[in-house]
Amino acid sequence: xxxxxxxxxxxxxxxxxxxxxxxxxxxxxxxxxxxxxxxxxxxxxxxxxxxxxxxxxxxxxxxxxxxxxxxxxxxxxxxxxxxxxxxxxxxxxxxxxxxxxxxxxxxxxxxxxxxxxxx
Amino acid sequence: xxxxxxxxxxxxxxxxxxxxxxxxxxxxxxxxxxxxxxxxxxxxxxxxxxxxxxxxxxxxxxxxxxxxxxxxxxxxxxxxxxxxxxxxxxxxxxxxxxxxxxxxxxxxxxxxxxxxxxxxxxxxxxxxxxxxxxxxxxxxxxxxxxxxxxxxxxxxxxxxxxxxxxxxxxxxxxxxxxxxxxxxxxxxxxxxxxxxxxxxxxxxxxxxxxxxxxxxxxxxxxxxxxxxxxxxxxxxxxxxxxxxxxxxxxxxxxxxxxxxxxxxxxxxxxxxxxxxxxxxxxxxxxxxxxxxxxxxxxxxxxxxxxxxxxxxxxxxxxxxxxxxxxxxxxxxxxxxxxxxxxxxxxxxxxxxxxxxxxxxxxxxxxxxxxxxxxx
Amino acid sequence: xxxxxxxxxxxxxxxxxxxxxxxxxxxxxxxxxxxxxxxxxxxxxxxxxxxxxxxxxxxxxxxxxxxxxxxxxxxxxxxxxxxxxxxxxxxxxxxxxxxxxxxxxxxxxxxxxxxxxxxxxxxxxxxxxxxxxxxxxxxxxxxxxxxxxxxxxxxxxxxxxxxxxxxxxxxxxxxxxxxxxxxxxxxxxxxxxxxxxxxxxxxxxxxxxxxxxxxxxxxxxxxxxxxxxxxxxxxxxxxxxxxxxxxxxxxxxxxxxxxxxxxxxxxxxxxxxxxxxxxxxxxxxxxxxxxxxxxxxxxxxxxxxxxxxxxxxxxxxxxxxxxxxxxxxxxxxxxxxxxxxxxxxxxxxxxxxxxxxxxxxxxxxxxxxxxxxxxxxxxxxxxxxxxxxxxxxxxxxxxxxxxxxxxxxxxxxxxxxxxxxxxxxxxxxxxxxxxxxxxxxxxxxxxxxxxxxxxxxxxxxxxxxxxxxxxxxxxxxxxxxxxxx
Numbered sequence: 006x007x008x009x010x011x012x013x014x015x016x017x018x019x020x021x022x023x024x025x026x027x028x029x030x031x032x033x034x035x036x037x038x039x040x041x042x043x044x045x046x047x048x049x050x051x052x053x054x055x056x057x058x059x060x061x062x063x064x065x066x067x068x069x070x071x072x073x074x075x076x077x078x079x080x081x082x083x084x085x086x087x088x089x090x091x092x093x094x095x096x097x098x099x100x101x102x103x104x105x106x107x108x109x110x111x112x113x114x115x116x117x118x119x120x121x122x123x124x
Numbered sequence: 125x126x127x128x129x130x131x132x133x134x135x136x137x138x139x140x141x142x143x144x145x146x147x148x149x150x151x152x153x154x155x156x157x158x159x160x161x162x163x164x165x166x167x168x169x170x171x172x173x174x175x176x177x178x179x180x181x182x183x184x185x186x187x188x189x190x191x192x193x194x195x196x197x198x199x200x201x202x203x204x205x206x207x208x209x210x211x212x213x214x215x216x217x218x219x220x221x222x223x224x225x226x227x228x229x230x231x232x233x234x235x236x237x238x239x240x241x242x243x244x245x246x247x248x249x250x251x252x253x254x255x256x257x258x259x260x261x262x263x264x265x266x267x268x269x270x271x272x273x274x275x276x277x278x279x280x281x282x283x284x285x286x287x288x289x290x291x292x293x294x295x296x297x298x299x300x301x302x303x304x305x306x307x308x309x310x311x312x313x314x315x316x317x318x319x320x321x322x323x324x325x326x327x328x329x330x331x332x333x334x335x336x337x338x339x340x341x342x343x344x345x346x347x348x349x350x351x352x353x354x355x356x357x358x359x360x361x362x363x364x365x366x367x368x369x370x371x372x373x374x375x376x377x378x379x380x381x382x383x384x385x386x387x388x389x390x391x392x393x394x395x396x397x398x399x400x401x402x403x404x405x406x407x408x409x410x411x412x413x414x415x416x417x418x419x420x421x422x423x424x425x426x427x428x429x430x431x432x433x434x435x436x437x438x439x440x441x442x443x444x445x446x447x448x449x450x451x452x453x454x455x456x457x458x459x460x461x462x463x464x465x466x467x468x469x470x471x472x473x474x475x476x477x478x479x480x481x482x483x484x485x486x487x488x489x490x491x492x493x494x495x496x497x498x499x
Numbered sequence: 500x501x502x503x504x505x506x507x508x509x510x511x512x513x514x515x516x517x518x519x520x521x522x523x524x525x526x527x528x529x530x531x532x533x534x535x536x537x538x539x540x541x542x543x544x545x546x547x548x549x550x551x552x553x554x555x556x557x558x559x560x561x562x563x564x565x566x567x568x569x570x571x572x573x574x575x576x577x578x579x580x581x582x583x584x585x586x587x588x589x590x591x592x593x594x595x596x597x598x599x600x601x602x603x604x605x606x607x608x609x610x611x612x613x614x615x616x617x618x619x620x621x622x623x624x625x626x627x628x629x630x631x632x633x634x635x636x637x638x639x640x641x642x643x644x645x646x647x648x649x650x651x652x653x654x655x656x657x658x659x660x661x662x663x664x665x666x667x668x669x670x671x672x673x674x675x676x677x678x679x680x681x682x683x684x685x686x687x688x689x690x691x692x693x694x695x696x697x698x699x700x701x702x703x704x705x706x707x708x709x710x711x712x713x714x715x716x717x718x719x720x721x722x723x724x725x726x727x728x729x730x731x732x733x734x735x736x737x738x739x740x741x742x743x744x745x746x747x748x749x750x751x752x753x754x755x756x757x758x759x760x761x762x763x764x765x766x767x768x769x770x771x772x773x774x775x776x777x778x779x780x781x782x783x784x785x786x787x788x789x790x791x792x793x794x795x796x797x798x799x800x801x802x803x804x805x806x807x808x809x810x811x812x813x814x815x816x817x818x819x820x821x822x823x824x825x826x827x828x829x830x831x832x833x834x835x836x837x838x839x840x841x842x843x844x845x846x847x848x849x850x851x852x853x854x855x856x857x858x859x860x861x862x863x864x865x866x867x868x869x870x871x872x873x874x875x876x877x878x879x880x881x882x883x884x885x886x887x888x889x890x891x892x893x894x895x896x897x898x899x900x901x902x903x904x905x906x907x908x909x910x911x912x913x914x915x916x917x918x919x920x921x922x923x924x925x926x927x928x929x930x931x932x933x934x935x936x937x938x939x940x941x942x943x944x945x946x947x948x949x950x951x952x953x954x955x956x957x958x959x960x961x962x963x964x965x966x967x968x969x970x971x972x973x974x975x976x977x978x979x980x981x982x983x984x
Binding site for chain 1: 533536540547549550552582614615624627628632636637638642644647668669732734752753861878879880900910911912913916947
């Protein structure tokens with residue numbers, strides 16, 4: 006994982022600081038920015054390896070088109086890092102190869118939810 | 125690629141197959157194996173192509189409950205599939221990812237399971253006890269398929285079922301057909317078939333070609349073509365919607381009638397039966413219902429992302445069974461149509477091709493059962 | 500399900516202007532955008548910009564402020580942070596915080612703008628290679644700029660603009676490499692009359708060039724054969740290129756590439772609207788009537804999604820479409836409608852006068868349209884140009900067959916980054932026009948969506964599904980994330 010960032014922060018208007026966790030290490034981000042931007046600012050990456058050849062990738066377009074910045078964000082695999090805003094305490098993991106599916110298939114999920122609650 | 129001469133209809137072919145989907149190509153490969161020079165006339169890139177939208181099952185259990193000959197044909201094809209796939213791999217290097225380790229049909233409700241068991245038991249009686257299947261209660265099902273959800277009623281297990289990658293299958297068949305010197309013409313569709321002097325003239329928009337014999341394997345297009353050579357093909361489209369999700373790590377051990385995982389890791393969910401005419405789109409309601417059912421079967425799928433959806437049109441006769449028939453009024457014209465182009469591919473490339481090539485095996489194939497005159 | 504007179508997808512200049520115009524005519528408007536804040540890409544975050552120094556991005560960016568302010572209108576319902584994943588003729592499905600819902604509409608305006616043209620060349624997937632648009636978004640939303648050896652390479656107005664903006668921010672640029680083929684300067688001469696009408700744009704271009712010279716940015720023209728090089732860890736470490744008859748190489752940690760922008764046609768294709776191949780802009784554009792209505796009645800497009808015109812044109816087209824819709828829905832009389840339409844059309848024509856010149860000058864070099872065999876075309880499924888060419892020569896009927904055979908276009912980006920290239924490679928290899936070769940069938944979902952989100956609509960229907968054997972739908976949908984908020 007790279008340690009020195011290839012990006013720097015320019016003098017910015019005031020915005021709250023948000024702490025997120027990337028691969029278990031704390032990263033300070035700026036409220037309103039994307040996970041992908043925070044990860045690049047911290048000099049972390051590559052952010053995934055591909056399912057086909059395990060080759061390294063990092064954010065490319067930053068506007069939701071290329072899907073190179075897929076990461077596991079708060080347990081959600083294949084989330085678009087550039088389209089997800091940072092939130093305090095967010096847990097970000099880099100994916101290696103094909104995404105996993107949650108192993109736990111136990112009871113609470115499938116049927117008990119009330120119909121119509123998501124209207 | 126098509127040569128200019130082929131376009132002008134001057135290139136000789138002993139037999140022309142109309143339709144370059146799974147059915148037409150399988151027959152074409154079989155005819156090539158028997159030494160015939162074969163041309164395939166196909167539509168372009170946007171054809172209503174069931175071969176591209178199908179589910180990839182090489183499936184036996186429950187097929188032919190009201191037609192024992194069809195049950196026998198499906199099982200025969202399943203048995204021939206291993207050699208068929210191996211032959212494709214040998215000649216093209218493409219592994220079509222055939223696995224035949226058994227398949228599940230998962231039932232959500234007890235009465236649904238009971239109906240299915242009753243059906244399979246009656247089939248077993250029809251086949252004098254030679255019809256293998258097992259009934260799995262939820263615990264036995266979970267042993268086979270640990271990802272299954274807590275609220276399913278159970279499943280039936282068919283040891284002869286399996287699946288294949290239908291896209292790689294298409295690719296391998298096209299490649300093998302071309303490598304063996306087949307002519308693939310993508311100028312279709314064929315609009316008219318005329319017979320003269322014991323041969324046929326095929327006519328499309330801006331082209332004609334002569335052929336000694338002709339096989340109608342044009343899916344839904346067979347309906348109007350068959351009538352032109354004295355055959356009856358009362359086919360209607362029946363839409364099946366397929367949801368295709370992203371690649372995930374291995375989750376499912378076996379294919380089942382509703383959800384399967386391909387060798388690449390992609391998850392496919394299907395299928396619906398809708399009588400919607402020639403509309404290969406999808407509808408939100410059916411997509412949602414398919415997704416909800418898939419999640420109930422396998423709760424882990426809730427977080428898996430759908431990447432695309434397909435509405436493919438099944439080619440259905442009124443009773444759902446195939447038509448295989450040579451025209452009496454136009455000898456040399458054959459009709460081959462079915463909705464299980466994947467399962468039956470091996471039989472199409474084998475015994476059905478033998479029959480068209482002139483071997484006297486119609487009786488052994490029980491083809492009189494599959495004549496279009498039955499409607 | 501809530502119903503609106505007009506649903507607008509995309510809150511960039513076209514969508515924002517249309518929303519306000521429609522709302523002022525009394526229409527109930529739903530304004531939907533995937534971002535948390537309006538602005539689109541061009542005015543991204545303009546309501547709360549990250550950078551303290553306004554000079555860096557310049558006045559053209561802050562011009563978006565007035566559009567954002569005008570959105571505060573009671574007739575406009577704001578769906579921000581909403582991902583649209585399916586569009587039908589009278590309803591659409593979207594997801595907010597992992598919860599899906601449907602909304603109904605009488606008219607739909609697609610204002611999803613442009614995406615940067617895919618720039619395939621050997622090594623373009625290497626971490627450290629990004630687009631110029633990506634660099635701008637980082638400036639606008641995070642005040643983040645490349646640090647360490649930076650190369651900017653490509654062609655088009657945005658290339659010069661981002662170089663100026665980064666330079667103003669104090670970022671060192673090792674080199675600005677221009678890939679515009681020299682003959683394009685000749686080819687664009689025929690479009691000079693229009694260019695002179697659009698003299699303001701010419702002046703902007705000239706002043707950007709002057710600014711780069713003044714700031715001492717090394718600006719090299721006539722560059723070709725880009726190849727990104729990776730170090731042992733796979734990270735970008737250099738760029739080799741061809742110039743002046745020699746192969747050359749520069750170290751870099753970041754490479755920003757750009758070859759212009761093209762309409763984002765995923766949505767318009769998914770609803771089956773007709774599209775035509777634009778030979779000059781080398782892209783597909785939806786077929787529109789003079790007010791932006793597609794061949795699907797009731798569905799309109801405004802802004803760059805209907806053909807590249809830039810932010811000012813987008814805004815005017817948004818107003819034009821909104822007026823037409825208000826007129827169709829009997830909220831705007833014929834006389835007033837025609838008066839406004841004529842005035843808007845004159846302004847649009849004036850703003851578009853420069854386009855034929857820019858389109859000809861900045862038509863990408865062939866190596867980016869039809870890359871070498873070794874180049875990855877489909878980044879998701881890792882399919883190379885050579886395989887697509889081989890399929891086309893083998894009689895593959897078109898891009899959809901090629902997709903089925905090679906998996907190109909089957910990954911999560913759904914063909915956004917390979918579709919244009921695959922069509923162009925197949926056209927070349929089979930010696931047919933691109934218009935005849937066609938494009939991928941684009942189907943719902945427009946963006947990947949979880950099965951849980953799709954299933955969430957099963958309980959949301961008024962009717963039972965037609966499929967009899969499908970078990971009763973259960974309401975299953977949510978991301979744990981949205982619950983934990």
